[in-house]
Amino acid sequence: MPIATSRAVFLDRDGTLNEDPGYIHHRELMKLLPGVGEALRSLKDAGYLLVVVSNQSGVGRGIIPPDELPRIHERMDELLSNWGVSIDHYSLCTHRPEEGCACRKPSPKLLADAAQRLGVALERSYMVGDKPVDLEAGRAARVRGVCLVRTGHGLETERTHGGLANFIGSDLKAVASWILAQEI
Numbered sequence: 716m717p718i719a720t721s722r723a724v725f726l727d728r729d730g731t732l733n734e735d736p737g738y739i740h741h742r743e744l745m746k747l748l749p750g751v752g753e754a755l756r757s758l759k760d761a762g763y764l765l766v767v768v769s770n771q772s773g774v775g776r777g778i779i780p781p782d783e784l785p786r787i788h789e790r791m792d793e794l795l796s797n798w799g800v801s802i803d804h805y806s807l808c809t810h811r812p813e814e815g816c817a818c819r820k821p822s823p824k825l826l827a828d829a830a831q832r833l834g835v836a837l838e839r840s841y842m843v844g845d846k847p848v849d850l851e852a853g854r855a856a857r858v859r860g861v862c863l864v865r866t867g868h869g870l871e872t873e874r875t876h877g878g879l880a881n882f883i884g885s886d887l888k889a890v891a892s893w894i895l896a897q898e899i
Contacts, residue, residue, distance in 0.1 A: 719836040723764040723803075724894065725826050725858065727844030728771075730867015731887065733791065738773035741783060742790035748866050752798035754891035761895055764803040764833055768825040768842075768852065774809035781809070804829055821851035826858070841894050843887065845869040850879040860897065862890045 729735040732755075734746045755765055767788075773779035779787075784807070792801040806829040810816040818824045830837050841860045842853025845867035853861035863869055863880040864887055873883055884890040 719830060719834050721764055721833060721835045722762065722839040723766045723830070723833065723835045723841075724758050725766045725768045725829070725840060725842045725853065725856075727846065727849045728767050728769040730845040730869070731843060731849070731864050732767070735867050738776075738778045739787055740773060740779045742786045745787055745790040745794065747791070747794050748886065750886050750888040752795055752800065754887040755795060755800045756798040757891050757895060759800050761898065763840075763894075764835060765800070766829050766833070766835075767802050767805045767807075768820065768829065769805070770808045770820050770848070772809065772811050772819075775811040775814065784809070804833060820848040821855065823852050823856035826852060826856040830856075843890050845872060847872055847876040847879070850876055854879060860894065862893065864890055
Protein backbone atom coordinates (compact mmCIF):
# COMPACT_ATOMS: atom_id res chain seq x y z
CA MET A 716 0.00 0.00 0.00
CA PRO A 717 1.47 3.40 -0.96
CA ILE A 718 2.31 5.89 1.76
CA ALA A 719 -0.25 8.69 2.12
CA THR A 720 1.58 11.95 1.48
CA SER A 721 -1.04 14.42 0.26
CA ARG A 722 -2.74 16.79 2.62
CA ALA A 723 -6.32 17.95 2.55
CA VAL A 724 -8.76 20.32 4.09
CA PHE A 725 -11.96 18.40 4.80
CA LEU A 726 -14.90 20.77 4.63
CA ASP A 727 -18.46 20.48 5.79
CA ARG A 728 -20.76 21.86 3.11
CA ASP A 729 -23.95 23.57 4.35
CA GLY A 730 -23.21 26.48 6.67
CA THR A 731 -19.46 26.25 6.04
CA LEU A 732 -19.13 26.72 2.27
CA ASN A 733 -22.64 27.75 1.31
CA GLU A 734 -25.78 29.24 2.76
CA ASP A 735 -27.86 26.71 4.67
CA PRO A 736 -31.56 27.35 3.93
CA GLY A 737 -32.47 23.81 4.97
CA TYR A 738 -32.27 20.90 2.59
CA ILE A 739 -30.77 22.09 -0.69
CA HIS A 740 -32.90 20.07 -3.10
CA HIS A 741 -32.18 21.97 -6.33
CA ARG A 742 -28.96 23.28 -7.84
CA GLU A 743 -30.26 26.85 -8.00
CA LEU A 744 -30.45 26.96 -4.19
CA MET A 745 -26.64 26.62 -3.98
CA LYS A 746 -25.22 29.99 -2.88
CA LEU A 747 -21.63 30.34 -1.65
CA LEU A 748 -20.93 32.23 1.55
CA PRO A 749 -18.85 35.41 1.18
CA GLY A 750 -15.10 34.82 0.95
CA VAL A 751 -15.35 31.08 0.29
CA GLY A 752 -13.88 31.25 -3.21
CA GLU A 753 -10.85 33.24 -2.07
CA ALA A 754 -10.31 30.98 0.93
CA LEU A 755 -10.42 27.79 -1.13
CA ARG A 756 -8.12 29.31 -3.76
CA SER A 757 -5.52 30.10 -1.07
CA LEU A 758 -5.70 26.55 0.32
CA LYS A 759 -5.45 25.04 -3.15
CA ASP A 760 -2.46 27.27 -3.98
CA ALA A 761 -0.74 25.94 -0.85
CA GLY A 762 -1.15 22.38 -2.10
CA TYR A 763 -4.18 21.19 -0.15
CA LEU A 764 -6.79 18.91 -1.67
CA LEU A 765 -10.32 20.19 -1.03
CA VAL A 766 -12.68 17.47 0.17
CA VAL A 767 -16.32 18.04 1.09
CA VAL A 768 -17.52 15.65 3.82
CA SER A 769 -21.23 16.10 4.34
CA ASN A 770 -24.25 14.41 5.87
CA GLN A 771 -27.00 14.68 3.26
CA SER A 772 -29.87 12.84 4.91
CA GLY A 773 -32.30 14.75 2.72
CA VAL A 774 -31.62 12.09 0.08
CA GLY A 775 -32.56 9.26 2.45
CA ARG A 776 -35.61 11.22 3.62
CA GLY A 777 -36.82 11.67 0.03
CA ILE A 778 -36.43 15.47 0.13
CA ILE A 779 -33.44 15.64 -2.23
CA PRO A 780 -33.72 13.60 -5.44
CA PRO A 781 -30.61 11.36 -5.64
CA ASP A 782 -29.92 12.47 -9.21
CA GLU A 783 -30.01 16.14 -8.14
CA LEU A 784 -27.12 15.83 -5.67
CA PRO A 785 -24.44 15.65 -8.40
CA ARG A 786 -26.07 18.65 -10.09
CA ILE A 787 -25.97 20.60 -6.81
CA HIS A 788 -22.24 19.91 -6.53
CA GLU A 789 -21.74 20.73 -10.18
CA ARG A 790 -23.34 24.10 -9.42
CA MET A 791 -20.98 24.59 -6.47
CA ASP A 792 -18.00 23.94 -8.75
CA GLU A 793 -19.45 26.34 -11.35
CA LEU A 794 -19.63 29.06 -8.70
CA LEU A 795 -16.10 28.29 -7.50
CA SER A 796 -14.75 28.45 -11.05
CA ASN A 797 -14.81 32.25 -10.70
CA TRP A 798 -11.74 31.74 -8.48
CA GLY A 799 -10.25 28.99 -10.65
CA VAL A 800 -10.90 26.30 -8.06
CA SER A 801 -13.11 23.25 -7.66
CA ILE A 802 -13.72 20.62 -5.01
CA ASP A 803 -11.42 17.61 -5.47
CA HIS A 804 -13.78 15.06 -3.94
CA TYR A 805 -17.24 14.85 -2.39
CA SER A 806 -17.62 12.27 0.39
CA LEU A 807 -21.29 12.04 1.38
CA CYS A 808 -23.57 10.16 3.76
CA THR A 809 -27.10 10.06 2.34
CA HIS A 810 -28.59 7.92 5.13
CA ARG A 811 -31.23 9.05 7.60
CA PRO A 812 -29.90 9.39 11.18
CA GLU A 813 -32.11 6.57 12.46
CA GLU A 814 -30.52 4.13 10.00
CA GLY A 815 -27.45 3.88 12.24
CA CYS A 816 -24.99 3.75 9.33
CA ALA A 817 -21.23 3.76 9.85
CA CYS A 818 -20.57 6.78 7.61
CA ARG A 819 -22.68 9.55 9.15
CA LYS A 820 -20.70 12.26 10.94
CA PRO A 821 -19.63 12.33 13.76
CA SER A 822 -18.14 9.04 12.56
CA PRO A 823 -14.74 9.65 10.94
CA LYS A 824 -15.54 7.20 8.10
CA LEU A 825 -16.19 9.85 5.42
CA LEU A 826 -12.80 11.40 6.16
CA ALA A 827 -10.97 8.07 6.42
CA ASP A 828 -12.46 6.70 3.20
CA ALA A 829 -11.66 9.88 1.27
CA ALA A 830 -8.14 9.94 2.72
CA GLN A 831 -7.52 6.38 1.62
CA ARG A 832 -8.94 7.00 -1.85
CA LEU A 833 -6.91 10.20 -2.39
CA GLY A 834 -3.68 9.21 -0.63
CA VAL A 835 -4.16 11.82 2.10
CA ALA A 836 -2.24 11.79 5.37
CA LEU A 837 -4.87 12.64 8.00
CA GLU A 838 -2.19 13.83 10.43
CA ARG A 839 -1.23 16.55 7.89
CA SER A 840 -4.83 17.57 7.20
CA TYR A 841 -7.59 19.73 8.69
CA MET A 842 -11.34 19.51 9.27
CA VAL A 843 -13.53 22.62 9.03
CA GLY A 844 -17.20 22.85 9.91
CA ASP A 845 -19.98 24.67 11.71
CA LYS A 846 -21.61 21.90 13.77
CA PRO A 847 -20.53 19.67 16.67
CA VAL A 848 -20.58 16.57 14.41
CA ASP A 849 -17.96 18.20 12.18
CA LEU A 850 -15.62 18.86 15.09
CA GLU A 851 -16.21 15.39 16.52
CA ALA A 852 -15.52 13.72 13.15
CA GLY A 853 -12.26 15.64 12.79
CA ARG A 854 -11.18 14.69 16.30
CA ALA A 855 -12.07 11.03 15.72
CA ALA A 856 -10.14 11.02 12.42
CA ARG A 857 -7.12 12.49 14.25
CA VAL A 858 -6.50 15.26 11.76
CA ARG A 859 -3.83 17.84 12.53
CA GLY A 860 -6.35 20.56 13.30
CA VAL A 861 -10.10 20.93 13.80
CA CYS A 862 -11.55 24.34 12.93
CA LEU A 863 -14.92 25.91 13.59
CA VAL A 864 -16.42 28.66 11.43
CA ARG A 865 -18.90 31.06 12.99
CA THR A 866 -21.07 30.89 9.87
CA GLY A 867 -24.10 28.59 9.63
CA HIS A 868 -24.61 27.02 13.08
CA GLY A 869 -21.11 28.04 14.19
CA LEU A 870 -22.03 30.58 16.87
CA GLU A 871 -24.27 28.08 18.64
CA THR A 872 -21.63 25.36 18.27
CA GLU A 873 -18.99 27.69 19.72
CA ARG A 874 -21.08 28.07 22.87
CA THR A 875 -21.67 24.35 23.31
CA HIS A 876 -18.65 22.62 21.73
CA GLY A 877 -16.06 25.33 21.06
CA GLY A 878 -13.54 23.49 23.21
CA LEU A 879 -13.26 20.80 20.54
CA ALA A 880 -11.82 23.27 18.03
CA ASN A 881 -8.13 24.10 17.66
CA PHE A 882 -9.19 27.36 16.03
CA ILE A 883 -12.44 29.32 15.72
CA GLY A 884 -12.75 31.81 12.89
CA SER A 885 -15.40 34.27 11.81
CA ASP A 886 -15.57 32.66 8.36
CA LEU A 887 -13.67 30.35 6.02
CA LYS A 888 -11.20 33.08 5.05
CA ALA A 889 -10.11 33.43 8.69
CA VAL A 890 -9.82 29.65 9.06
CA ALA A 891 -7.82 29.34 5.83
CA SER A 892 -5.40 32.02 7.05
CA TRP A 893 -4.93 30.12 10.31
CA ILE A 894 -4.34 26.82 8.48
CA LEU A 895 -1.76 28.42 6.19
CA ALA A 896 -0.01 30.00 9.21
CA GLN A 897 0.43 26.52 10.72
CA GLU A 898 2.68 25.58 7.80
CA ILE A 899 5.17 28.41 8.40
